[in-house]
Amino acid sequence: MRRVYIFDTTLRDGEQAPGASLTPEQKIVIARRLANLGVDTIEPGFPISSPGDFAAVQQISREIRNVEICGFARAVKADIDAAVRATEDAERRRIHMFLSSSSIHIDFQLRKSREQVIAIAREMVAYAKQFVDRIEFSPMDATRTGDEFLYEMIEAVIQEGATIINIPDTVGYALPDEYGAMFSRVMQNVRGSDKVEFSAHCHNDLGMAVANSLAAIRAGVTHVEVTVNGVGERAGNCSLEELAMAIETRKETLGVETGIRPEHIYKTSQAVSRAMSFPIAFNKPIVGRNAFQHEAGIHQDGLLKNRSTYEIMDPEKLGIPRSMIILGKHSGRHAIKHRVGQFGVQLNEAQLEQLYTSFKELADRQKVVYDQQLLELVGQATERVMEPYTLVSTQLVTGTAGHRMASCTVRDNASGHEAVYTGTGEGPIEALVAGIKQALPFEAEFADLELYSLSGGEQANGEATVTIRVQGASFRGSAVHRDIVVAAAQAFMAACNEAARAKGYQERTEQSIRDGAVEITIP
Structure with missing residues (x-):
């Protein structure tokens, strides 16, 4: 099997999606997950863009081992200097530099001649080469660049010391057969192409980022740039989990493999979704809620x-x-x-x-x-009660100031005993959960909450899904109600009932009652 190296840019290109900004601390946590996932290269940010991004790239470079760290830069000396400084403590590193190559970018964004653009590319690659051996160069908007100029730019940067040529589909314009053929032409026609590695970077504007990346792999590309959950500019980037599992599932046909550890995919996806506050579409391949669920x-x-x-x-x-x-x-x-x-x-x-x-x-x-x-x-x-516990009723006092106060009535169905419990919290769900927890004979950690509207208008039903952790195991419960706070409370109760059944609490409680015990002790 030929090895394909996974270059993750969730923390750089992925973070450029509107609203997806991450704190330096969040970036470090995600970088650790990416390393455990088995990615080969992490692009942690754009060091020149902000002090926070510089600090995050620097800390990740110092902490994460056995993974290559990439510093991102425009073809500008200040950018290159920042990227070099931020990654200087990395065990392995590369500098990734980009410069526009298409006519529409050169004429309307750079406003320079083709000769000037080639000169800048040469000068900046040569400058970066003083500090770092591995230089990746990206002719931005390559798929809308004519072959002749693309060949000229790539030849120039190879001559100056670029070691990895990334040919990006910056605006998601290419079709798979076009993108694969472009790599084949470059490899055949550019002098020095046999001395460098090639990388693909695809955006998903037409929904073909994964297909285009696979086409590039079939053309001989050995590095593919991806993001977790496909996050990124506009419609996003090639999805890490989709590409990795396409290769894993069809590797005998493709003849390639990656170093991705599939067992870490879901938790990494969930971590990125939560950190960015980007929900995952129900029908998202691999990690979407419906990806492995069936109703028919x-x-x-x-x-x-x-x-x-x-x-x-x-x-x-x-x-x-x-x-x-x-x-x-x-x-x-x-x-x-x-x-x-x-x-x-x-x-x-x-x-x-x-x-x-x-x-x-x-x-x-x-x-x-x-x-x-x-x-x-x-x-x-x-004609029997199936659930260990029933949330009989709830009441809530809320407002714009102060803590929320809640009371809830919970029935232990094994004994038939009902009791009222009260709780407070900064939010109404927190207050209700605090009350319900008092009725349980075990510790339940409220781990995650998903809320969805099932229809439009003022009378819409809300769906809540709650995940809890009990003794290291996770349990989920869902509920639908016109009152979304009640839905969340019922979902929490449903998850707790799942835990009670799985952990045997219900059976032990019933046995204790049959034995006439007054106190019920749950280990």
Whole structure:
């Protein structure tokens, strides 16, 4: 297998997306994750752009080992000096320099002659070469640059010591066959091309960044520039997780491999999403919420018989929690029976038919039937309470000043005992969660909250998904309600019930009650 080196520019090009700015501390945390993920090169920022960016690049250069650190610069001496200083403590480093090459950029942005642009490229590469051996040069907007001038610029910088030639599709204009053919022509026609490495940098304006990057790899490129979640200018860059898994899944056909460790993909994706406050689209390949979830009855039936019928990757190998079956109006009896069976409940034919009928009525009114709702329906069919705890009611006092105060009534279904708990917090969700936690016989850390509007207008329902951690394990719960705060509280309660079932708290509580114990001790 030929090795393809992954160059991650999440912290530089990715951060240039409007609203995606990161603090130096956030950059360092993400850089550590990228190193664990197995990227070969990290471009941590644009050192000349701000003192914070300079400090982040410098700290990452000092701390992150076994990964090449790249300093980004325009073809300007001050930029190069800043990049050299910021990366001087790196174990391995390169300088990445860019200069416009297309007519539209040269005529309207640089406003210089072609001869002047070539002279600048030569001078700045030669200047940077005094300090760093590995020099990457990018003719910006290369895919809208004529071949003759592109060859001339690349030849010039190779002569001055550039070691890596990056040919970027800066505005996402190229088609895959065009982009791959461009690399082939450059490699065949540029003198000295056999002495340098080639890199691809693709934007996603037409949705072809991954396809173009694969075309470049097939043309012989050995470095590909990517970002986590595909973040970046305008429609973003080539997505790291999509490219890495395309190569991993089809490596026998492509004949290449990377050093990416798939088991770290999901957590890295989530970390970048949270740090940038950029939600991930539900249908985003690899890391999107729906990427490994199925609602259609035919698909669910096939998956339950053999996962590979409708999945070409194993999400658990990517660090993605397994939630293969999503129950909705398209789900069939087989999927419902399977999900109920996962809760340890066996239904007879009459109970299953009653459940199926009530399930379909609920599914027609809303998009997804959540586990908490399913268990309520199971309880109606079996005449027993399925959930360990029930959030009976909530009340909230809120305002523009001071702490929010909440009270909630929680029922322990094993004993039938109901109690009212109060909590305070700077926000209403924090106050309600503080109250609910007091009802639990275990410590639950509130790890993550996702909120979505399911429709428009003032009467829109809100969907909340909460992730908690209990003894190192993660559990998720979801709920829908017109009041988004109540939805978040119900989702938290659902996650806690998942934890109680998984950790055996419910069974131990019931046994303690059967034994007549007054105090219940949970280790």
